[in-house]
Amino acid sequence: MTFHSKNAITFYKEFTRQESIPESGIKRVVELLESGRLHRYNTAVGEVSDVALLEKEYADYVGVRYCVGLSSCGSAIYVALKSVGVLPGDKVLCNSFTLAPVPGAIENAGALPVFLEITDGYLTDLNDLEYKAAHSGAKYLLLSHMRGHIVDMDIVTDICNRYGIILIEDSAHTMGCRWDGKFTGTFGKVGCFSTQTYKHINSGEGGLLVTDDDDIIAKAILYSGSYMLYHQHISKPPSEVFERHKKLIPNSSLRMSNLVAALIRPQLVALDQQCLRWNERYNLLEVELEDVPHIFIPKRPEKEGYVGSSFQFSLTDTDLVSTELFVKTCTERGVVIKWFGNKEPIGYTSTWESWEYIKEYQPLPNTRKVLDFMCDFRISLTFSLEDCKTIAAIIRQVAVEIFP
Numbered sequence: 001m002t003f004h005s006k007n008a009i010t011f012y013k014e015f016t017r018q019e020s021i022p023e024s025g026i027k028r029v030v031e032l033l034e035s036g037r038l039h040r041y042n043t044a045v046g047e048v049s050d051v052a053l054l055e056k057e058y059a060d061y062v063g064v065r066y067c068v069g070l071s072s073c074g075s076a077i078y079v080a081l082k083s084v085g086v087l088p089g090d091k092v093l094c095n096s097f098t099l100a101p102v103p104g105a106i107e108n109a110g111a112l113p114v115f116l117e118i119t120d121g122y123l124t125d126l127n128d129l130e131y132k133a134a135h136s137g138a139k140y141l142l143l144s145h146m147r148g149h150i151v152d153m154d155i156v157t158d159i160c161n162r163y164g165i166i167l168i169e170d171s172a173h174t175m176g177c178r179w180d181g182k183f184t185g186t187f188g189k190v191g192c193f194s195t196q197t198y199k200h201i202n203s204g205e206g207g208l209l210v211t212d213d214d215d216i217i218a219k220a221i222l223y224s225g226s227y228m229l230y231h232q233h234i235s236k237p238p239s240e241v242f243e244r245h246k247k248l249i250p251n252s253s254l255r256m257s258n259l260v261a262a263l264i265r266p267q268l269v270a271l272d273q274q275c276l277r278w279n280e281r282y283n284l285l286e287v288e289l290e291d292v293p294h295i296f297i298p299k300r301p302e303k304e305g306y307v308g309s310s311f312q313f314s315l316t317d318t319d320l321v322s323t324e325l326f327v328k329t330c331t332e333r334g335v336v337i338k339w340f341g342n343k344e345p346i347g348y349t350s351t352w353e354s355w356e357y358i359k360e361y362q363p364l365p366n367t368r369k370v371l372d373f374m375c376d377f378r379i380s381l382t383f384s385l386e387d388c389k390t391i392a393a394i395i396r397q398v399a400v401e402i403f404p
């Protein structure tokens with residue numbers, strides 16, 4: 001069934017359309033193509049590669065000692081798990097509300113995810129974290145700041161410290177975001193970031209791993225596939241640290257190429273400005289939607305320095321059939337809403353219930369209830385503020401039609 005209305009407002013811009021790469025990035029890529037020096041270790045005498053420069057610049061941006069570039073954030077998470085010492089059979093606490101590459105990285109490391117419930121505000125349930133930190137036997141927490149929602153990091157670090165749990169942050173959705181003024185990705189042992197097309201910096205694919213720890217960065221560089229060329233990095237610990245690990249760490253061939261780094265570097269310079277533009281759009285949508293009946297938008301914590309590159313809200317006092325109709329009708333009118341309530345995985349969207357390679361099913365009743373009624377859409381910077389008003393008007397109109 002679909003919902004037809006004579007006065008239906010429709011939106012025609014594509015939710016998948018991104019802004020173009022800055023001119024300087026395009027120019028640098030052309031120079032690299034002309035030189036043929038695309039591999040990060042293929043440098044001319046005295047030259048520092050684009051990837052090495054990016055690593056130093058990104059470490060400086062987030063205020064940590066070290067960074068290594070990787071082929072994706074999923075690779076960065078895998079390398080992070082291996083570098084902090086996760087062994088086959090180890091348990092790793094992790095979000096249930098996350099994307100498939102996260103449990104995928106845990107599986108690649110031979111470890112077992114222990115999923116955590118989420119709250120009505122789409123955040124990791126800290127009571128569940130406390131309980132499972134105490135009782136699951138896990139010694140690692142892989143925390144996704146999913147869709148840019150940042151849980152109270154003061155409490156998370158306190159729990160990790162009390163139970164001796166090593167924290168790895170999956171900041172794929174929170175590049176440029178802070179908790180109480182401190183960048184996400186810098187609270188635990190390791191932070192992982194994505195520059196995949198739909199993230200805050202777009203290089204098609206790409207990942208960045210940051211840490212302050214000498215041994216972890218040496219291992220991560222070796223895992224990334226540095227061969228014995230790690231001295232070409234500039235974001236690196238002293239040589240003796242590599243000496244300790246160089247014959248023990250396999251080369252996983254997950255390097256970043258110079259082309260990718262050349263795309264990222266000019267976008268990093270513009271990142272804070274872009275984040276402000278996202279928030280202009282997010283805040284406008286929030287104001288336009290906050291009084292719509294049957295729509296609940298969780299209040300964001302005061303300490304959360306979010307970047308609103310996507311928008312989530314929950315439908316209230318309704319059922320699954322009406323929710324599905326709402327999502328479908330919005331999408332038909334051009335507002336492409338993703339819905340984690342679908343029983344089958346679709347496109348990028350799947351839930352812990354469909355990751356059947358994880359042998360033991362873990363029931364998470366609150367997460368299921370929240371995801372059943374949560375609507376999620378991307379905010380593209382190709383949308384003007386007027387576009388955002390149109391999107392909100394469509395959502396309001398569909399809500400009024402379906403929930404009269």
Ligand SMILES: Cc1ncc(COP(=O)(O)O)c(C=O)c1O
Binds near residue numbers: 146196
């Ligand atoms: C929450 C989250 N973590 C990790 C990843 C993995 O990022 P990548 O696509 O760069 O591997 C994604 C991918 O979209 C994601 O959404």
